[in-house]
Amino acid sequence: MEENKEQILIRRLLTKEEAAWKELFGNYSGNLAGVCSRYLSGKDDVHDVLQNSFIKMFRSIATFEYRGSGSLKAWMIRITVNEALKHIKQHSGITTNDNLEEFPDIPNDEEPDFEEIPQAAIMKMIRSLPDGYRTVFNLFVFEKKSHKEIAGLLGIAENSSASQFHRAKGLLIQKIKEFEMSKKAQYE
Amino acid sequence: MNNRWLNDLHRKMEDHEENVPDGLWEDIKDELFSGEEENGLARGMMLEADDKKESKTISVSKKSTLFYRIGGMAAAVAMLFFTGKLLLEMNTEKTNPKITVHSENADNLKNAGKKITESVKTGKNESVNTETGEKYSGQGNILTEKTHIAVILDKIFNNEAINNKGVSASGEEHNIISLTKEVRPAFHLSPSVDGNPVLKKEQDGGEIFNNHENKLPEKYAVNDKPKISGRQPKKWMLSMLTGNVSSNSSEQKFPGYTSISGSPMTFSDFWISGTDPDPLTEVLLANQSKEVEARIRHKIPVTFGVSVYYNLGKKWGIGTGINYTKLTSELHSGSNSNYIKGDQSIHYIGIPVQVNYNVIQKGRFTGYVTGGVLAEKAVAGKLKTKYIVNDEVQDEQDERLDVKPVQFSVNSAVGLQVKIIDKIGIYAEPGIGYHFKNENQLNTIYKEKPLNFNMKFGIRLLLD
Numbered sequence: 085m086e087e088n089k090e091q092i093l094i095r096r097l098l099t100k101e102e103a104a105w106k107e108l109f110g111n112y113s114g115n116l117a118g119v120c121s122r123y124l125s126g127k128d129d130v131h132d133v134l135q136n137s138f139i140k141m142f143r144s145i146a147t148f149e150y151r152g153s154g155s156l157k158a159w160m161i162r163i164t165v166n167e168a169l170k171h172i173k174q175h176s177g178i179t180t181n182d183n184l185e186e187f188p189d190i191p192n193d194e195e196p197d198f199e200e201i202p203q204a205a206i207m208k209m210i211r212s213l214p215d216g217y218r219t220v221f222n223l224f225v226f227e228k229k230s231h232k233e234i235a236g237l238l239g240i241a242e243n244s245s246a247s248q249f250h251r252a253k254g255l256l257i258q259k260i261k262e263f264e265m266s267k268k269a270q271y272e
Numbered sequence: 273m274n275n276r277w278l279n280d281l282h283r284k285m286e287d288h289e290e291n292v293p294d295g296l297w298e299d300i301k302d303e304l305f306s307g308e309e310e311n312g313l314a315r316g317m318m319l320e321a322d323d324k325k326e327s328k329t330i331s332v333s334k335k336s337t338l339f340y341r342i343g344g345m346a347a348a349v350a351m352l353f354f355t356g357k358l359l360l361e362m363n364t365e366k367t368n369p370k371i372t373v374h375s376e377n378a379d380n381l382k383n384a385g386k387k388i389t390e391s392v393k394t395g396k397n398e399s400v401n402t403e404t405g406e407k408y409s410g411q412g413n414i415l416t417e418k419t420h421i422a423v424i425l426d427k428i429f430n431n432e433a434i435n436n437k438g439v440s441a442s443g444e445e446h447n448i449i450s451l452t453k454e455v456r457p458a459f460h461l462s463p464s465v466d467g468n469p470v471l472k473k474e475q476d477g478g479e480i481f482n483n484h485e486n487k488l489p490e491k492y493a494v495n496d497k498p499k500i501s502g503r504q505p506k507k508w509m510l511s512m513l514t515g516n517v518s519s520n521s522s523e524q525k526f527p528g529y530t531s532i533s534g535s536p537m538t539f540s541d542f543w544i545s546g547t548d549p550d551p552l553t554e555v556l557l558a559n560q561s562k563e564v565e566a567r568i569r570h571k572i573p574v575t576f577g578v579s580v581y582y583n584l585g586k587k588w589g590i591g592t593g594i595n596y597t598k599l600t601s602e603l604h605s606g607s608n609s610n611y612i613k614g615d616q617s618i619h620y621i622g623i624p625v626q627v628n629y630n631v632i633q634k635g636r637f638t639g640y641v642t643g644g645v646l647a648e649k650a651v652a653g654k655l656k657t658k659y660i661v662n663d664e665v666q667d668e669q670d671e672r673l674d675v676k677p678v679q680f681s682v683n684s685a686v687g688l689q690v691k692i693i694d695k696i697g698i699y700a701e702p703g704i705g706y707h708f709k710n711e712n713q714l715n716t717i718y719k720e721k722p723l724n725f726n727m728k729f730g731i732r733l734l735l736d
Contacts, residue, residue, distance in 0.1 A: 100304075102301070109297050114291075117290040117292045118288045120290075121290045128293075131299075134292070134296055138300045139300065139303055198280075206284070236666055236667060239664075
């Protein structure tokens with residue numbers, strides 16, 4: 085039973101058993117590192133945020149309520165994202181207008197095809213987005229936040245969130261197209 | 273625009289993993305499992321965080337705005353000017369816990385800091401107050417207040433001059449009286465708080481200021497009425513009353529979290545196992561290692577209205593009319609910096625039926641006993657919920673209250689009326705009221721304190 089395994093781990097985590105926490109770390113740290121890397125570009129930043137997140141989990145595991153398979157992971161991601169946002173706010177700060185003019189408004193009503201593109205490449209594209217855009221994009225697409233929520237979280241205006249997202253999307257589509265073109269060029 | 277590909281992107285990247293930074297586990301292990309130090313360390317870190325918050329609040333508080341300041345001053349002035357000792361003494365038993373006020377402050381000031389730009393004048397005032405120290409800050413305020421007295425008086429007299437009709441003058445006065453009464457708790461509180469009395473006054477002042485503004489339209493409505501009923505026989509008396517319950521702002525406390533109705537919250541309703549965090553979970557998450565408490569504070573009801581009295585013979589009179597009451601309650605659930613804040617306001621329209629008996633009449637004074645029933649219907653209700661994490665508003669929800677109960681109450685009072693000039697008298701009615709329980713979810717001061725003492729002030733106008 086998969087579910088039981090998760091629940092047993094949680095019970096062990098509650099007793100603050102070192103081995104259990106190591107297991108948790110082993111199971112989820114890769115994924116959480118992925119989440120962090122989407123938000124933060126520096127390796128050291130990822131390290132710090134993950135460390136803080138695990139410490140936070142350790143301290144607050146007692147308040148975690150098991151709500152079925154995957155809820156532990158969702159809880160961990162939630163903490164990690166919050167920590168990442170905190171880190172961004174403390175260090176670089178949220179850029180509100182991020183030179184919108186710098187990047188042309190790309191018409192992005194086409195659906196890009198990224199089936200063939202490896203995860204690592206997509207990750208690289210997301211990470212290459214300008215900081216402000218990337219944060220908004222991540223929160224919207226991966227954390228499923230509304231622009232209103234994002235605006236509240238980052239302390240920016242709601243329409244600023246929407247426009248940053250729009251441009252982030254455009255940039256990403258452009259990057260995906262470029263990637264496909266370069267691949268085609270390789271074959272030809 | 274089609275955003276389906278974004279969902280695909282989410283799905284594709286969901287299980288993506290990155291290389292874990294080297295030595296991360298070792299660092300975490302050191303932090304968490306290096307023997308007995310762990311607890312102390314964690315506590316130390318938390319303390320530090322709290323300290324930071326504290327200083328943040330203070331620095332923000334310095335940016336408090338001219339608006340609140342003036343509101344507070346105006347209210348305080350009006351209070352000093354009109355009510356005096358009598359009212360102060362009536363309220364001596366009333367003190368509110370400091371914490372509530374502090375958190376309110378934080379919230380209020382934060383908003384202010386965000387929305388309104390800092391003004392130079394406030395900055396100056398603040399520095400004066402802090403320099404003279406807490407003890408004298410009250411005095412500093414009074415000095416500035418004095419200049420405002422003149423302004424307010426000017427306003428009143430101008431008004432009187434422009435509108436020669438006694439009605440509008442009384443309207444203005446009436447308004448001020450209602451204003452002053454609201455200030456009482458605020459003023460009274462200041463000695464009991466050792467923190468920053470000025471700020472608190474200011475904050476309460478802000479609230480009062482708002483209330484005052486709300487009343488303006490109502491005032492005009494009141495002013496219009498006499499014209500319509502102007503042709504009534506002399507026996508009819510029109511009165512405007514404003515009243516509020518002195519010493520009756522009440523507070524309920526609960527351990528843990530509650531909703532505004534006072535019932536404990538069930539988290540199962542809110543916890544969704546999906547990936548998107550909702551604001552409530554953020555509050556819960558932020559409070560996980562802290563003591564939580566819920567407080568519901570019912571503010572003093574504000575009542576005003578118009579009524580007509582019909583004299584039956586020399587001694588007896590019956591009266592009816594219409595009045596409006598606003599009940600506001602505040603919920604504060606959670607810890608000091610992470611909490612759920614609910615503001616409930618319910619508007620009642622009521623029809624009173626009163627019987628008056630004039631006990632004594634000597635010159636300008638009339639002493640009377642009155643008793644009656646009041647049926648009030650809630651006409652509108654609103655519940656505003658804010659989720660605040662780390663003193664920042666994470667989310668805000670507005671909700672209309674659909675429960676619109678009818679509230680019955682009986683009341684009795686003794687009154688003293690003094691004729692100021694020919695057709696205008698002011699009266700004061702200390703009384704007692706009882707609100708019958710009704711089975712609804714609205715948690716109001718009526719439910720919390722069915723029996724209350726109240727003090728109504730008003731102006732009666734004898735019509736020709």
